[in-house]
Amino acid sequence: MTAPLAVRATADFLPERVAKVVDLPELAELPADRRQACLDLGIEQVRADPRYDAVELAANAAGKVLAETGARPDALVVIGSRAPERLMSSEATRLQALLGLSDALTFSVGGLGCVSITPALLTARGLLAADPALDQVLVVHGSRPPTPRRYRHPVTVSGDGGQAVLLSRTGPLRVLDMVQATNGDYWDLYTVRFRDLPEGDWREECADPRRYSFQLAVEGRLRLRELYRELLARNGMTTADVNCHLSQNLSAGAFRFTEEVLGVRLAGACAENLVSYGHLGPNDILLNLSTAIAGGELPPGSRAVVVNASPVAAWSLLLVEHVRDDTETHYL
Amino acid sequence: MQTGVEADEVRGQLLEFVSSLVGAEPGLDEDYFERGLFNSLAALELVAFVEHRFGITVAAEDLDLDNFRTVNRLTAFVLGKTAGADASQ
Numbered sequence: 001m002t003a004p005l006a007v008r009a010t011a012d013f014l015p016e017r018v019a020k021v022v023d024l025p026e027l028a029e030l031p032a033d034r035r036q037a038c039l040d041l042g043i044e045q046v047r048a049d050p051r052y053d054a055v056e057l058a059a060n061a062a063g064k065v066l067a068e069t070g071a072r073p074d075a076l077v078v079i080g081s082r083a084p085e086r087l088m089s090s091e092a093t094r095l096q097a098l099l100g101l102s103d104a105l106t107f108s109v110g111g112l113g114c115v116s117i118t119p120a121l122l123t124a125r126g127l128l129a130a131d132p133a134l135d136q137v138l139v140v141h142g143s144r145p146p147t148p149r150r151y152r153h154p155v156t157v158s159g160d161g162g163q164a165v166l167l168s169r170t171g172p173l174r175v176l177d178m179v180q181a182t183n184g185d186y187w188d189l190y191t192v193r194f195r196d197l198p199e200g201d202w203r204e205e206c207a208d209p210r211r212y213s214f215q216l217a218v219e220g221r222l223r224l225r226e227l228y229r230e231l232l233a234r235n236g237m238t239t240a241d242v243n244c245h246l247s248q249n250l251s252a253g254a255f256r257f258t259e260e261v262l263g264v265r266l267a268g269a270c271a272e273n274l275v276s277y278g279h280l281g282p283n284d285i286l287l288n289l290s291t292a293i294a295g296g297e298l299p300p301g302s303r304a305v306v307v308n309a310s311p312v313a314a315w316s317l318l319l320v321e322h323v324r325d326d327t328e329t330h331y332l
Numbered sequence: 333m334q335t336g337v338e339a340d341e342v343r344g345q346l347l348e349f350v351s352s353l354v355g356a357e358p359g360l361d362e363d364y365f366e367r368g369l370f371n372s373l374a375a376l377e378l379v380a381f382v383e384h385r386f387g388i389t390v391a392a393e394d395l396d397l398d399n400f401r402t403v404n405r406l407t408a409f410v411l412g413k414t415a416g417a418d419a420s421q
Contacts, residue, residue, distance in 0.1 A: 217372035
């Protein structure tokens with residue numbers, strides 16, 4: 001049994017301004033087949049609001065969760081943004097200052113793309129296990145695409161959004177277990193060259209599309225199946241013990257990929273958020289969990305497996321349980 | 333488990349399946365990945381077909397694109413795997 005970890009509350013900040021995928025300016029510079037691939041992703045629109053940088057998106061979400069819960073977290077764990085506004089300076093301590101959490105133990109984690117939520121949760125669990133005096137950890141992330149182009153061929157369209165997750169040892173959503181695997185052979189499969197280039201020329205480039213669509217896909221199949229088997233086995237469970245499956249939001253095709261690999265059906269919350277918000281990096285899975293709970297797809301007493309993958313390459317699965325306890329205050 | 337599979341039989345089955353995936357019949361030495369029509373789902377379908385039809389397991393160490401990029405290369409891969417499976421029995 002792993003050390004206790006539970007989500008007390010989550011809040012998402014999704015800015016008002018919307019960009020329709022069909023109107024994305026980068027579509028005009030793409031050949032017809034790539035343009036069509038973008039339009040076939042299953043994403044109609046994303047939030048796109050230049051008034052907020054990544055730290056401000058995260059701060060707005062954190063402000064909501066702190067106001068709703070009245071919490072004063074002992075630790076602030078920031079999942080670093082993909083393209084910080086400045087080098088040398090600290091996004092983590094900027095957030096600490098914006099939130100007025102002067103006493104909170106503060107630092108950043110990351111490095112795994114959208115899977116970076118897992119090291120953040122592992123860190124929170126470790127802090128809570130190591131220090132009995134520490135009661136609450138706030139994990140935050142602001143998600144914006146790293147370049148002016150929101151379409152990453154042939155993967156997804158990235159939107160803007162902030163998320164804050166308040167964690168403790170108890171709460172309405174218990175994180176029963178987490179598994180993670182990485183393969184450094186793919187560390188530079190997707191890159192953005194930026195030195196000596198004006199920002200308008202920054203692009204998310206795939207070094208080898210065939211390696212992405214074949215080698216990484218098939219390795220992902222092997223890894224996800226093995227992680228799924230390991231996760232259930234070490235918790236003494238079978239698929240019959242899992243009521244709900246969720247993943248991150250990349251595309252309708254990526255949902256089918258996960259469903260075929262694991263032989264499961266993903267909850268409707270995933271497609272619902274994909275169509276309206278696109279990909280929000282590490283924020284996808286807890287947004288989907290919140291939506292699934294709100295929509296009755298994960299009722300109290302039921303469990304979910306949450307799948308996350310990143311082309312860096314990293315794979316992660318979470319096993320969570322919506323606790324059957326009406327005395328808990330729910331902010332999920 | 334199939335045993336004693338003939339190269340022509342394997343090649344014919346693979347050509348038929350790959351043609352259905354890419355929407356046209358490729359040459360036996362044509363790199364169908366070069367056509368850019370092979371997405372992640374198609375890759376999964378191809379590997380699943382090979383495993384189920386020929387009773388083999390595609391392991392992590394087999395994931396070299398060179399094993400899969402043409403019908404002739406894929407035929408050689410399948411024959412090598414089925415020969416290995418036969419020898420281990």
